[in-house]
Amino acid sequence: MAFKLNVNGKSLSADVDGDTPLLWVLRDSLGILGPKYGCGIGQCGACTVHVDGAPVRSCSVPVESVGAGKVVTIEGIGADPVGKKVQAAWSELDVAQCGYCQPGQIMSATALLKGNAKPNDEDIDAAMSGNICRCATYVRIRAAIKQASGQKAQA
Numbered sequence: 001m002a003f004k005l006n007v008n009g010k011s012l013s014a015d016v017d018g019d020t021p022l023l024w025v026l027r028d029s030l031g032i033l034g035p036k037y038g039c040g041i042g043q044c045g046a047c048t049v050h051v052d053g054a055p056v057r058s059c060s061v062p063v064e065s066v067g068a069g070k071v072v073t074i075e076g077i078g079a080d081p082v083g084k085k086v087q088a089a090w091s092e093l094d095v096a097q098c099g100y101c102q103p104g105q106i107m108s109a110t111a112l113l114k115g116n117a118k119p120n121d122e123d124i125d126a127a128m129s130g131n132i133c134r135c136a137t138y139v140r141i142r143a144a145i146k147q148a149s150g151q152k153a154q155a
């Protein structure tokens with residue numbers, strides 16, 4: 001069946017079964033390749049996107065549950081002032097190593113800063129604990145979040 005989705009401010013449609021995970025729809029039907037497939041079971045965070053501003057694991061969200069929710073992916077997060085700051089900090093501190101986990105990391109970091117403009121280390125660890133990085137860029141991720149929030153980065 002055809003599902004209409006609002007992705008990065010555009011109205012798009014995909015003809016898929018309702019239980020198809022949002023990640024599959026984004027990548028395979030809509031060609032939006034920023035959200036990555038890591039584990040497929042909600043454990044790694046590589047597939048993180050926002051739905052109505054909340055970070056969700058798109059591998060574990062059936063497309064039929066999205067409805068009129070506004071989906072934002074890494075491709076669209078730079079249009080958000082907070083997302084733009086996060087991306088700039090990521091680039092300035094050269095956070096990415098292989099890069100595979102980083103779209104999800106940036107989406108989680110942006111959601112954190114939109115809800116908590118000055119997170120401390122514990123806030124950051126709690127918000128980012130579901131985003132796994134096999135290259136272990138965690139120190140730079142934390143520093144970039146601090147920098148994006150206007151706090152002194154300590155990388």
Ligand code: FES
Binds near residue numbers: 036041046
């Ligand atoms: S691919 Fe979705 S959480 Fe790992």
Ligand code: FES
Binds near residue numbers: 097098099102
């Ligand atoms: S940068 Fe390689 S998995 Fe995170």
